[in-house]
Amino acid sequence: MxxxxxxxxxxxxxxxxxxxRGAFTLALLLLFGWAGFHAFExxxxxxxxxxxxxxxxxxxxxACWGVIAEKWRPILFGRYPYEDQWRPAVAVTLLxxxxxxxxxxxxxxxxxxxxxxxxxxxxxxxxxxGVAGLAAVATNRWGxxxxxxxxxxxxxxxxxPLALLxxxxxxxxxxxxxxxxxxxxxxxxxxxxxxxxxMASFLLPLLWPAGWQPDVLVRVLAGLSLFVAAYLAEIxxxxxxxxxxxxxxxxxxxxxxxxxVQRDIVLPQALxxxxxxxxxxxxxxxxxxxxxxxxxxxxxxGALGLALGGDPTxxxxxxxxxxxxxxVYWVLCFGLSRYSGWLERRLSSGH
Amino acid sequence: MSRRRAAWLAWALQxxxxxxxxxGVVWLVQHALEVLRSRGVHSGFDFLLQPAGFEISExxxxxxxxxxxxxxxxxxxxxxxxxxxxAALIAVVLGTLIGIGRLAPHVLVRGLCRAYVETIxxxxxxxxxxxxxxxxxxxxxxxxxxxxxxxxxxxxxxxxALPWPVREEGAWWPSHFEWPERGSFNVSGxxxxxxxxxxxxxALALYTASFxxxxxxxxxASVAQGQKLAAQALGLTGWxQLRIVVLPQALxxxxxxxxxxxxxxxxxxxxxxxxxxxxxxxxxxTSLNSTGRAFECIAVIMAVYLGLSLLISWAMNRYNAxxxxxxxx
Numbered sequence: 093m094x095x096x097x098x099x100x101x102x103x104x105x106x107x108x109x110x111x112x113r114g115a116f117t118l119a120l121l122l123l124f125g126w127a128g129f130h131a132f133e134x135x136x137x138x139x140x141x142x143x144x145x146x147x148x149x150x151x152x153x154x155a156c157w158g159v160i161a162e163k164w165r166p167i168l169f170g171r172y173p174y175e176d177q178w179r180p181a182v183a184v185t186l187l188x189x190x191x192x193x194x195x196x197x198x199x200x201x202x203x204x205x206x207x208x209x210x211x212x213x214x215x216x217x218x219x220x221x222g223v224a225g226l227a228a229v230a231t232n233r234w235g236x237x238x239x240x241x242x243x244x245x246x247x248x249x250x251x252x253p254l255a256l257l258x259x260x261x262x263x264x265x266x267x268x269x270x271x272x273x274x275x276x277x278x279x280x281x282x283x284x285x286x287x288x289x290x291m292a293s294f295l296l297p298l299l300w301p302a303g304w305q306p307d308v309l310v311r312v313l314a315g316l317s318l319f320v321a322a323y324l325a326e327i328x329x330x331x332x333x334x335x336x337x338x339x340x341x342x343x344x345x346x347x348x349x350x351x352x353v354q355r356d357i358v359l360p361q362a363l364x365x366x367x368x369x370x371x372x373x374x375x376x377x378x379x380x381x382x383x384x385x386x387x388x389x390x391x392x393x394g395a396l397g398l399a400l401g402g403d404p405t406x407x408x409x410x411x412x413x414x415x416x417x418x419x420v421y422w423v424l425c426f427g428l429s430r431y432s433g434w435l436e437r438r439l440s441s442g443h
Numbered sequence: 444m445s446r447r448r449a450a451w452l453a454w455a456l457q458x459x460x461x462x463x464x465x466x467g468v469v470w471l472v473q474h475a476l477e478v479l480r481s482r483g484v485h486s487g488f489d490f491l492l493q494p495a496g497f498e499i500s501e502x503x504x505x506x507x508x509x510x511x512x513x514x515x516x517x518x519x520x521x522x523x524x525x526x527x528x529x530a531a532l533i534a535v536v537l538g539t540l541i542g543i544g545r546l547a548p549h550v551l552v553r554g555l556c557r558a559y560v561e562t563i564x565x566x567x568x569x570x571x572x573x574x575x576x577x578x579x580x581x582x583x584x585x586x587x588x589x590x591x592x593x594x595x596x597x598x599x600x601x602x603x604a605l606p607w608p609v610r611e612e613g614a615w616w617p618s619h620f621e622w623p624e625r626g627s628f629n630v631s632g633x634x635x636x637x638x639x640x641x642x643x644x645x646a647l648a649l650y651t652a653s654f655x656x657x658x659x660x661x662x663x664a665s666v667a668q669g670q671k672l673a674a675q676a677l678g679l680t681g682w683x684q685l686r687i688v689v690l691p692q693a694l695x696x697x698x699x700x701x702x703x704x705x706x707x708x709x710x711x712x713x714x715x716x717x718x719x720x721x722x723x724x725x726x727x728x729t730s731l732n733s734t735g736r737a738f739e740c741i742a743v744i745m746a747v748y749l750g751l752s753l754l755i756s757w758a759m760n761r762y763n764a765x766x767x768x769x770x771x772x
Contacts, residue, residue: 101550103550106548106549106550107549107550107551113549116549117549117551120551120552120555121551124551265453266453266456266457267457268457268458268460268461269457269460272460272461272464279749281752282745282748282749282752282753283710283744283745283748283749284710284711284713284724284744284748285710286713286714286716286724287713287724287741287744287745287748290724290728290731290737290741290744291741294731294737294741295475295737295738295741298475298478298479298737298738299471299474299475299478375565379566379567379568380567382567382569382570383569383714385569385717386569386714386716386717393567393569393570393573408581410574410577410581411574411577411578411582414570414573414574414577415574417570418566418570418571418574421565421566421567421570422562422565422566425564425565425566426561426565429565
């Protein structure tokens with residue numbers, strides 16, 4: 093099967109082409125049927141859907157979706173004050189809509205940058221409050237899905253400019269700059285994200301004057317961006333290397349200076365080439381935000397632990413809780429990776 | 444501006460930048476030391492020689508609380524390897540099978556393999572790890588009534604017990620198997636694998652396998668169609684085509700990408716801290732909390748991981764040099 097054109101599936105031949113093949117198909121179908129029936133029985137037929145822990149305990153062979161019905165708000169919003177949870181809901185919707193809009197190649201125009209600035213400020217204002225009659229909510233009470241998406245989006249937004257500088261620096265004509273950028277990139281890529289998060293949560297407080305401490309969310313965000321930037325830089329470098337040298341020479345011959353060549357000729361082509369790889373990295377970053385649960389921030393994974401861990405009534409039904417947040421992550425990540433594939437086909441077909 | 448002057452200027456600017464960064468780092472370190480001193484916290488790596496004061500629940504290296512910190516860190520590194528190596532082996536084998544399965548001439552096999560890849564790699568590893576750990580420790584039967592998976596392989600909340608070769612005192616090679624025995628309270632003897640260890644190895648292996656599968660699939664798809672047709676024309680069987688013609692060429696694409704996956708598997712093993720498997724990061728975290736030496740403990744983590752990364756890159760590059768075309772690179 094070649095990459096571009098997909099041959100139509102010859103169902104009959106593939107499934108029942110020979111007696112042996114037919115037997116194999118039948119065995120597989122039976123296996124699927126058996127597994128599917130048991131999964132269906134557990135998840136639907138025997139399951140308890142209303143929030144009643146007593147009823148859940150009474151049926152040992154069925155799922156207890158009641159735990160989601162009971163706990164969906166602390167799972168999705170963490171410790172955010174209950175009556176103000178419409179604010180993170182609106183904030184995260186706003187951010188998602190902006191992301192959806194910028195996913196559409198036709199909207200790649202100059203106004204995207206101010207739109208993002210407005211949308212990000214609105215996100216922070218809604219979450220923080222303290223203006224326009226909204227009660228102030230400290231960052232240590234932020235949590236759940238808005239924190240997951242916020243960390244991923246803001247982390248990437250902060251990492252991108254740094255990554256651009258690192259990628260350009262690694263190809264610089266100046267050997268010291270080149271070494272500096274290469275060292276940074278390789279060092280960061282050689283250590284696990286957890287160690288960077290530990291650094292942000294244990295080590296950074298020592299570097300600041302005792303009176304003024306940035307809160308843990310800001311420190312973790314800084315750690316995340318510094319980490320992601322190293323990976324983004326390598327992707328961007330790949331794109332820069334793919335732009336033929338002749339393009340630079342031609343631009344120089346037309347009288348372009350050093351920076352205008354990069355800004356107007358090389359970067360637009362390079363970034364276009366690496367958009368699919370960047371999208372895959374967005375998926376990676378979204379999944380990586382789950383690690384901040386380890387340093388005590390209650391994003392989606394941490395919020396689940398908070399919602400169920402402290403409640404003996406519902407603690408036995410962790411599995412359903414994990415399946416729920418796994419489904420949330422899956423929808424986001426699968427959507428993004430399908431988008432990445434679509435974009436790759438669109439960009440490669442002469443646009 | 445003359446060429447020479449431009450070169451001078453470039454060097455001067457670079458030197459200035461480096462000097463600025465270096466002085467910034469020096470200032471930060473001095474400032475941090477000052478803050479530490481003002482809080483009465485000792486710093487330095489001398490604590491590595493002091494007794495650790497905590498126990499390590501499992502591992503290849505015997506350890507008790509009276510032994511020094513450096514030995515605890517060593518036990519942690521060995522535990523990292525103890526989890527990462529089996530996970531890597533399972534991931535490569537399983538991933539290769541699934542990758543080949545994604546190109547199988549049977550639509551159900553292709554669909555199953557694709558469903559596996561798309562499900563596993565779009566959910567964070569941490570969530571999978573926590574879910575597995577919960578299932579292993581809460582949903583399995585108690586150790587008083589373990590499940591017998593295979594003859595003499597027992598699985599329960601207490602972990603997995605399986606036959607293990609043992610060697611006599613002073614012997615080099617194992618002489619006989621030790622069989623786990625089911626008592627009235629638990630299973631004893633043989634190799635006992637803790638639920639923490641099982642969860643870490645399984646989660647790492649299943650997660651990485653989904654990425655390995657994609658790499659293998661891309662590698663096989665990169666071999667030109669004509670090669671397969673030519674092999675067919677020579678009368679090679681399906682398995683021979685794969686082994687003699689397709690795989691050797693596919694490996695050239697696969698190996699560099701696989702290296703990256705093995706590197707990230709090693710780094711991902713640090714997530715074991717979330718379920719309390721005592722590998723390097725868990726040990727460092729415990730030490731950090733008991734001694735307050737954040738900088739030193741994090742430096743140990745980073746140094747060890749950098750070392751492991753370099754080691755794996757080196758080994759895989761050696762292997763890559765063998766599978767690459769002669770005259771390439």
